[in-house]
Amino acid sequence: MEKTARIAIIGGGPAGLSAGMYLEKKGYDNYVIYEKSDRVGGKCWSPHYKGKRYEMGAIMGVPSYYAVHDVEEFCGITHDGPKLNRNYKNSNGDVIEPFEPKKNLLKIPRLLKMKKQVKKFGEILETKYKGYDVNGHRGVAEGRCDGYAVTPGRERVQFENPNLKDLALPFKTFCEKNGCELVQDIWIGPYTSFGYGYFDEIPAAYVLKYLDFQTTMNFVNVNLWTWKEGTQYIWECLDAKLKHSAQLNSNITKIERKDGKVFITVNGKVEEFEKLIVTAPLYCGDGNRGETNGFVDYADAREDEKALFSKIDYERYTVQAVTTKPENHPEISYYVFDNMVKERLGHLMVYYRRWRSDIDQMITTYALRTHKDMKEVSYEDCNKMVLEDLKTMHNPAEEVHNAWSVYYFPHVYSEDYASGWYDKVEAMQGKYDTFYAGEIMSFGDMDETAEYSRELVERFF
Numbered sequence: 001m002e003k004t005a006r007i008a009i010i011g012g013g014p015a016g017l018s019a020g021m022y023l024e025k026k027g028y029d030n031y032v033i034y035e036k037s038d039r040v041g042g043k044c045w046s047p048h049y050k051g052k053r054y055e056m057g058a059i060m061g062v063p064s065y066y067a068v069h070d071v072e073e074f075c076g077i078t079h080d081g082p083k084l085n086r087n088y089k090n091s092n093g094d095v096i097e098p099f100e101p102k103k104n105l106l107k108i109p110r111l112l113k114m115k116k117q118v119k120k121f122g123e124i125l126e127t128k129y130k131g132y133d134v135n136g137h138r139g140v141a142e143g144r145c146d147g148y149a150v151t152p153g154r155e156r157v158q159f160e161n162p163n164l165k166d167l168a169l170p171f172k173t174f175c176e177k178n179g180c181e182l183v184q185d186i187w188i189g190p191y192t193s194f195g196y197g198y199f200d201e202i203p204a205a206y207v208l209k210y211l212d213f214q215t216t217m218n219f220v221n222v223n224l225w226t227w228k229e230g231t232q233y234i235w236e237c238l239d240a241k242l243k244h245s246a247q248l249n250s251n252i253t254k255i256e257r258k259d260g261k262v263f264i265t266v267n268g269k270v271e272e273f274e275k276l277i278v279t280a281p282l283y284c285g286d287g288n289r290g291e292t293n294g295f296v297d298y299a300d301a302r303e304d305e306k307a308l309f310s311k312i313d314y315e316r317y318t319v320q321a322v323t324t325k326p327e328n329h330p331e332i333s334y335y336v337f338d339n340m341v342k343e344r345l346g347h348l349m350v351y352y353r354r355w356r357s358d359i360d361q362m363i364t365t366y367a368l369r370t371h372k373d374m375k376e377v378s379y380e381d382c383n384k385m386v387l388e389d390l391k392t393m394h395n396p397a398e399e400v401h402n403a404w405s406v407y408y409f410p411h412v413y414s415e416d417y418a419s420g421w422y423d424k425v426e427a428m429q430g431k432y433d434t435f436y437a438g439e440i441m442s443f444g445d446m447d448e449t450a451e452y453s454r455e456l457v458e459r460f461f
């Protein structure tokens with residue numbers, strides 16, 4: 001491709017902005033980033049309260065966030081935020097220590113068994129499922145590994161491993177099949193409570209590409225990154241550093257792809273491009289579920305695009321930011337394991353106290369409203385349930401300052417995963433002068449999306 005090619009990028013979140021950065025690094029600087037809202041960062045949203053920033057979206061990273069580290073280097077910033085500290089409560093609001101044998105004498109046999117299974121799980125991931133952790137999903141359904149290793153050098157890896165087909169199974173089934181069902185007790189904390197769905201519905205591939213063994217151990221040992229000015233700051237810095245900052249408040253009403261060109265109608269004006277990278281949602285369903293506008297709605301989506309993208313489902317992850325009276329302020333952040341089961345859909349799963357030194361600060365609460373086999377909990381009901389739960393936790397809210405329910409973690413289910421959904425979409429990359437990136441192509445976290453943009457640029461530009 002000519003380095004002068006005019007490239008449109010839809011979305012000014014981590015995927016879109018890092019696509020801009022990697023294009024620039026490769027010598028392409030004729031790009032435009034269209035962002036529909038009035039800020040960059042997407043689901044990295046860090047509003048201000050009393051001179052500090054709190055997190056309504058992404059909070060943390062781990063040391064293997066190599067693409068985020070690329071961005072930090074590019075911008076001259078670092079992960080300088082407050083150390084994360086957490087504890088556990090049961091659904092009655094009592095503090096518990098579920099992994100401490102001395103505090104759970106009756107559970108000792110289970111805890112010992114779990115410890116053994118975690119060790120075994122680590123071993124089989126490295127052997128039987130070698131290649132499980134590369135970024136993206138190419139070849140997995142066919143029993144191949146084809147991607148870039150999660151290492152600082154991100155070496156290209158390609159080999160056959162028929163066992164990888166098991167990654168299409170729901171994570172619960174995958175664990176049971178491998179005699180490691182108790183590892184779910186460890187994986188569930190940073191998975192379900194972080195809004196990524198339940199283990200009986202979500203393919204193991206998603207769980208393990210995000211929570212590879214090393215990353216899970218980083219969560220266990222609280223070896224995590226945060227940013228003082230919030231995760232949004234990472235993307236604000238990148239936006240400021242790019243040759244072409246995102247064009248905010250861009251309302252795209254039409255995209256037409258014909259004769260090797262892409263015509264985008266934005267804020268009423270038609271712009272011409274040679275290539276298009278879409279990092280915004282591809283499909284949002286019937287419009288009754290929060291987000292109303294996906295790529296298939298405003299673009300001249302072809303039949304193969306429509307057929308494949310209509311298989312995408314997403315989570316409705318609900319966040320509230322509240323203040324409490326000083327005497328009701330939580331001492332620390334808490335996980336509520338009892339509420340991470342689908343029978344407790346819509347309940348408070350985790351709440352986050354960001355600054356250890358302040359008690360006049362936002363506490364953010366997190367709940368999930370969907371499971372594929374259940375009736376969705378409405379946004380209003382969910383918010384009410386969470387406020388009731390905070391009372392049960394002995395940390396009642398005094399005032400709700402902010403809330404959103406966000407289009408979160410787009411994914412496909414096991415049947416579509418196993419029938420090669422990803423390889424079909426990967427085969428379409430570039431077909432209509434269009435490239436698909438963002439969360440659906442890898443996983444819904446900052447690093448996987450930025451890393452996928454890196455790969456996309458590496459492979460096609």
Ligand SMILES: Cc1cc2nc3c(=O)[nH]c(=O)nc-3n(C[C@H](O)[C@H](O)[C@H](O)COP(=O)(O)OP(=O)(O)OC[C@H]3O[C@@H](n4cnc5c(N)ncnc54)[C@H](O)[C@@H]3O)c2cc1C
Pocket residue numbers: 010011012013014015016034035036037039040041042043044056057058059060061194250252279280281293317319406408437438439443444445446447449
């Ligand atoms: C509550 C919460 C907690 C999270 N915690 C973490 C965490 O701790 N660590 C972590 O790594 N990740 C976390 N994440 C996930 C992380 O924020 C996302 O995976 C990441 O932001 C995805 O980047 P993206 O660019 O693919 O999508 P997004 O961040 O969603 O960005 C997409 C952008 O596209 C824009 N857009 C949409 N439609 C259009 C359109 N038609 N035209 C133009 N622009 C459009 C949107 O406005 C948005 O700015 C969390 C997210 C949430 C909500």
